[in-house]
Amino acid sequence: xxxxxxxxxxxxxxxGENLTVYCNSSSVFSSLQWYRQEPGEGPxxxxxxxxxxxxxxxxxxxxxxxxxxxxxxxxxxxxxxxDTGLYLCAGGSPRYxxxxxxxxxxxxxxxxx
Amino acid sequence: xADIYQTPRYLVIGTGKKITLECSQTMGHDKxxxxxxxxxxxxxxxxxxxxxxxxxxxxxxxxxxxSRIRTEHFPLTLESARPSHTSQYLCASGxxxxxxxxxxxxxxxxxx
Numbered sequence: 001x002x003x004x005x006x007x008x009x010x011x012x013x014x015x016g017e018n019l020t021v022y023c024n025s026s027s028v029f030s031s032l033q034w035y036r037q038e039p040g041e042g043p044x045x046x047x048x049x050x051x052x053x054x055x056x057x058x059x060x061x062x063x064x065x066x067x068x069x070x071x072x073x074x075x076x077x078x079x080x081x082x083d084t085g086l087y088l089c090a091g092g093s094p095r096y097x098x099x100x101x102x103x104x105x106x107x108x109x110x111x112x113x
Numbered sequence: 114x115a116d117i118y119q120t121p122r123y124l125v126i127g128t129g130k131k132i133t134l135e136c137s138q139t140m141g142h143d144k145x146x147x148x149x150x151x152x153x154x155x156x157x158x159x160x161x162x163x164x165x166x167x168x169x170x171x172x173x174x175x176x177x178x179x180s181r182i183r184t185e186h187f188p189l190t191l192e193s194a195r196p197s198h199t200s201q202y203l204c205a206s207g208x209x210x211x212x213x214x215x216x217x218x219x220x221x222x223x224x225x
Binding site: 030031033035039040041042043044045048088090092093101103104105106108 | 119152153154155156201203204205211212213214215216217218219221
């Protein structure tokens with residue numbers, strides 16, 4: 001059972017479209033991270049959110065942490081082919097016995113020119 | 114941009130060989146991690162360390178071993194590689210007081 005559920009699993013859109021991907025859990029997190037990973041590379045950190053209801057913007061990307069700190073969303077405005085990649089969310093909690101974070105399975109985004 | 118390095122980036126090796134995957138970070142992070150990721154699949158934690166001389170196994174059982182003799186260095190060793198070990202291995206590090214992890218570029222391992 002995946003602690004963090006990401007949806008959709010796959011998303012293919014045209015350049016210029018807007019999109020939202022989701023990261024949901026029944027657990028409360030002290031922080032949540034979003035990463036983007038390209039094939040054959042390591043995940044690159046996009047943002048960390050720590051406060052319930054927090055919204056952070058990174059150019060065309062908007063990240064929101066749910067009020068209850070159990071879920072998060074990533075919205076991309078006017079997607080570009082360079083946004084193509086695997087988007088991973090990861091939740092952090094000092095409660096975990098053997099790791100600081102748990103990763104979702106990711107949303108694989110393809111933006112067609 | 115995180116300063117964490119992995120070598121080699123790609124490795125093709127025969128069954129039964131001993132291999133060591135290197136991971137180094139220059140950020141002075143106490144916490145370091147090894148993940149295994151098959152193509153298109155999620156990350157699985159196989160080892161982690163919270164400081165020098167501290168190593169623990171992760172969620173996914175692995176035949177590999179790790180050591181942490183220096184803060185900046187966290188190598189992973191496979192004593193006898195098998196085709197089932199073929200995968201991408203990702204190293205990450207994180208500072209004390211934060212849950213955020215920074216990843217290296219990964220090592221893609223192919224065991225023939």
